[in-house]
Amino acid sequence: MKKYRILLVEDSEEIAAYNRTELEKSGYSVETAGCLDEARKKLELFKPDLLVLDIMLPDGSGVDLCREIREAASSLPILFLSGLGESEQIVKGLRAGGDDYMVKPYRVEELQARIEASLRRLEMMAGSRMTAEGCCLFLDAKTQRAYINEWDLMLKPKEYRLLEFLMRNRNRYTGAAELYGEIWGMESNEDVRTVFVHISNIRSKMRQTYNCCPIVIEGFKNKGYRLVVSNEGDD
Numbered sequence: 001m002k003k004y005r006i007l008l009v010e011d012s013e014e015i016a017a018y019n020r021t022e023l024e025k026s027g028y029s030v031e032t033a034g035c036l037d038e039a040r041k042k043l044e045l046f047k048p049d050l051l052v053l054d055i056m057l058p059d060g061s062g063v064d065l066c067r068e069i070r071e072a073a074s075s076l077p078i079l080f081l082s083g084l085g086e087s088e089q090i091v092k093g094l095r096a097g098g099d100d101y102m103v104k105p106y107r108v109e110e111l112q113a114r115i116e117a118s119l120r121r122l123e124m125m126a127g128s129r130m131t132a133e134g135c136c137l138f139l140d141a142k143t144q145r146a147y148i149n150e151w152d153l154m155l156k157p158k159e160y161r162l163l164e165f166l167m168r169n170r171n172r173y174t175g176a177a178e179l180y181g182e183i184w185g186m187e188s189n190e191d192v193r194t195v196f197v198h199i200s201n202i203r204s205k206m207r208q209t210y211n212c213c214p215i216v217i218e219g220f221k222n223k224g225y226r227l228v229v230s231n232e233g234d235d
Helices: 012-026 036-046 062-071 085-095 108-127 157-168 177-182 189-211
Strands: 005-009 030-035 050-054 078-082 100-103 131-133 135-140 146-148 214-220 223-230
Touching: 005 012, 005 036, 012 030, 012 108, 012 131, 030 036, 036 062, 036 108, 050 062, 050 108, 062 085, 062 223, 078 085, 078 108, 078 135, 085 100, 135 157, 146 157, 157 177, 157 189, 157 223, 177 189, 189 214
Parallel strands: 005 030, 005 050, 050 078, 078 100
Antiparallel strands: 131 135, 135 146, 214 223
């Protein structure tokens, strides 16, 4: 299991030390910063998976740092910490690109729960996106649509589910019988032709949408299919 890195930006050394200890007990790798200048350096060196950011800091507002991060096109999850009476700053923070916020004083258990929720969303995003050489394959679970860059592949429901399964199990071969069982609800070697037809349809739609995309469904005899970054797939 991946050990997530969290950068905690908090000017109170006591609060920062306590939160760090509790988060490390939960299995996270944690770094702390007490001001914006230190936070910028730690962001570059530590490369966190999530940022817990106090709004009011000695050398400025955490909102400004959030804005800088978003202007750099980073999707780093940002959870704001704010004091009572800072509702206006909270609104500014969320509009600047913050993902969530907590008002002090708070229970560390709630902080952990919000961090877990943010990281789950991060995992879901990572699991539904695959990028290579300027080509991005993205699956929208809410609408059940698949895209290469901004173009809709126009997949049918079973095609979408098949591609979604291959995406979740990328780089691992899955046999046609197992795929049939996952998508159609039963496992049968007699129905592998159905899987082949659906795979062929997905491949065709991917080529028609973005012919040079290196993300392909690769097939290998006696092994099955897998989604990979490759120059070419084979049947």
